[in-house]
Amino acid sequence: MGKCVNHPETETSYKCMKHNIYLCDQCLECRDPELYCKYRSSCPIWFLSKGTRKLDESGQTPAREATCRVDFSPDGKSAEVPAGATLLDAAGKADVYINASCNGKGACGKCKLIVEDGEVEKTDTALLSDNEKQKGYVLACQSRVKGPVSVRVPEETIERKLRVAGMGEEITRRLQGRVTEISPMLEKISMELSPPSLDDPVSDLDRLKRGLKKNGIDTNRTNIGLPVMRQLAAAMRNKNWNVTTSIMHKACSSEVVAVEPGNGAHPGLGLAIDIGTTTIVVYLVDMADGRVIAATSGHNRQASCGDDVINRIVCAEKNGVKKLSTLVLSTINTLIREAAEGAGVDFRDIGNVVVSGNTTMTHLLLEIEPRYIRREPYIPSISEFPVLKSGSIGLKANANAAVFVMPGPASYVGGDIVSGVLYTGLHRQEELTLFIDVGTNGEIVLGNKDWLICASCSAGPAFEGGGIRWGMRAEQGSIESVTIEPVSFEPRIKTIGDEPPRGICGTGMIELISEMMLTGIIDQRGKFQLDADHPRMGAVGEEPAYVLAFADQTPMDEDIVFTESDIDNLIRSKGAVYAGFTVLLNQIGVSFDMIDRVIITGGFGQFLDIDKSVTLGLLPDIDREIFHYYGNSSIGGAYMALLSADHRQSAGEICNAMTYMDFSTNTAFMDEFTSALFLPHTNLEQFPSVSAKMRETAN
Structure with a gap:
């Protein structure tokens, strides 16, 4: 059994041996019916889609189900689907990428296509503007084909593809030098084997093992399963004993997972x-x-x-x-x-x-x-x-x-933190380091090359945009930086990509609340102090809100606002993180002035303002020079492990070296959390520089 290549939620037993993919009942159609295939004589997919058809009760061959052709431009691809299928189904069958982040439920509004010719049955949706509807836009998941139809992938989706590819160049520069020698888990070895003869009558399997030994593979610790054995006779003779063997390297052994004819030993x-x-x-x-x-x-x-x-x-x-x-x-x-x-x-x-x-x-x-x-x-x-x-x-x-x-040391500290430690290298260094991952779970690691202790506190998804009215990830159009003029209370905002604002990401939220507190728009509890009649004050229902951007400045034609509920969510998130590392340090007898380096990770965006993070009460009020921001360290560590066997081994060593501290029954954590539910903190003595700023702005 395997997962259908077009419908990963569906398990199926139908496997195309030519392409090594699974197809479910909806997709049972030979992909290359005009090409020679050595598996065809025993292929159930060919038999069910192109071979014999069962007779109906009258003894006649039933008519084939009516199908409709869907053409996609500018990809130049097409698919035949049953009448009534959605355009999203057709795109999957034609292998045309459509962003359907809600999994085809019609809730995200991202699977947009433009109908250029033909007719589809559409479900009315508020996720398309009147202007888009006039231009022929439809949601692929909510549009069913009635006959031949031609659709076009919108320009904005094509631009998204270009950004997806373009981002790789910037990331490559940032990761350059992290891995010096590439050693993948799945290795392809091309071999030219000697054909059998009366003087050399060994079996195909023994001949393969002999070739592997010549290439440095320990065959005594290499498993070869029955599916591969079934491939051997045809694969070896197809290209005159030139074969490519795929070997999966594991911790204590290896496995031959495929043998294919010819020289196909490219790194992939x-x-x-x-x-x-x-x-x-x-x-x-x-x-x-x-x-x-x-x-x-x-x-x-x-x-x-x-x-x-x-x-x-x-x-x-x-x-x-x-x-x-x-x-x-x-x-x-x-x-x-x-x-x-x-x-x-x-x-x-x-x-x-x-x-x-x-x-x-x-x-x-x-x-x-x-x-x-x-x-x-x-x-x-x-x-x-x-x-x-x-x-x-x-x-x-x-x-x-x-x-x-990636291995994980505990229920609430997982492989993402092991990956982050691997990426930052703190497990190899003398300096006492505090590692803080500001995400939904708020994981913390303290230590150096000699010892590592870790903990987790539920910070919630606020810093990643969850639970915030206009919160979003750090992507194009998100507000990432905010300053507020202290007299007029007018904000100056900067968005990623300098595009019109569509929402606000983690760094923008941190700066916004910091600025609102220092300018007196909110008090230490996060409650608004600004007069309700001020031009920058609005409301969501009966809840007061600060207007970051007016409707005429946004592509949605709506005000981007920040409410008291949004502020409360951020205060709770920052309070959980601050309480977490405070308790961790106190439990092992370490003070903030003993720390040599603070590493901050998380999907915040390009910049994190340390001063404003301290003003918010997210980070401790200590020497700013020891703070270092590493961005998404989890994906960085995953990249290193992907390319290097040494880094994969290090991941296991890091995991085994971590000691986990559980906060679930720790009363000290709840005490610290309650104290941290103010801006920046109930105890202002822990934030001397912020106290000085507050006195200065008050005067």
Whole structure:
């Protein structure tokens, strides 16, 4: 059994041996009916789609189901689908990338297409503007074909593809030098074997082993399964005993996963995947030189089941792990497809994958029961995974691709933090380092090359845009920087890409609240002090709100506002993080002045203002020179592990070196958390520089 290449949520037993992919009942059609295929005589897909057809009760061959041709431009691809199928179904069959982040439920409004010819049955939606409807825009998931139709992928989607590919160049420059020697998990070895003779009558398998030994492979520790044995006779003779063997290297052994005729020993492609609770990031990597050829990110569709890992686990208990796995797998496969389309490559060339994520996310991806993560004594089912095959997971890659899942030391400190430590290198350095990952879970690590202690506090998704009215990830059009004029209270904003504002990301939120407090717009409790009649004050229902950008400045023609509820969510998030590392330091007898370096990670965007983060009360009020921002360290560590066996080994060593501190029953944490629910803190003695600023602005 495997996952359908077009419908990853569907398991199927139908496998195309030519392309090494699975197809479900909806997709049972030979992809190359006009080409010779050596598997055809025993291929159930060929038999069911092109071979004999069952007779109906009258003994006559039934008429084929009516199909409609859908042409896609500018891709130049087309597909035949049954009448009544959606344009999204047709796009999947034609292998045309369409962004459907809500998984075809009509809730996200992103799967836009333009109908140029033909007629479709449309469901009315408020997610398309009147102007878009007049131009022929439709939502692919809400439009069903009635006959032949021609559609065009909108220009903005094509531009998105270009950005996906263009981002890789910048990321490659940032990661350059992190890996000096590439050693993938899935290695392809091309061999020219000697043909058998009366003088050399050894079996095909022994001949293969002999060739592998010559190439430095320890065959005594290499497994060769029955599916590969079945390939040998044809594969060896097809190209006159020239074969390419795919070998998956594991911790203590290796496995031959495929033998193909001819010389196909190219390095192929790799994937580094960061599965965040809120955001998923994918890097598509050239395994020959380590270049990131495309990078993309998207909202984790599991968010429909709750913002944090506890809610996800509860949802899994009620509706089954399968549902949560399908949602995250659908998100990842959409991003893989987007990256491959943007780079102009075939996802079937992906042979190596590294997945980094917290413990709950990795369990749910792999359909492993997560319920005991939230039950005392809080133990996960798996902490360190063997190398897996992509086909068994359902990832959109070569079915034999090797998948390494970053190990995690505890239920609430997972592989994403191990990956972050690997990326920052703190496990190899003398300096006492405080590592803070400001995300939905708020993980913390303290230590150096001699010892590591870690903890986690639920910060919520606010810094990643969750629970904030106009919150969004750090992408084009998000407000990333804010200053407020202290007399007029007029804001000056900067957006990523200098585009019209569409929302506000983590860095923008931190700067906004800091500025509002120092200018007196809000008090230390986060309550508005500015007169309700001020031009910059608005309301959402009866709740007061500060207007960051007026409707005529935004592409949505709506005011971008920040409400008291938004402020309260941010204060709670920053309070959890500050309380977390304060308790961790106190428990082991370390003060802030003993720390040599503070590393901050998280998907904030390009810049994080340390002064304003201290003013908010997110970070301690200590020497600013010791703060260092590393961005998304989880994907950085995944990239390093993808390319290097040494880094994969280091990941295991880091995981085993970590000691976990549990805050769930720690009364000191709740005391510190309550104290931190003010701006910047109840105890202003811990923030002397902020106190000085507050006195200065008050005068």
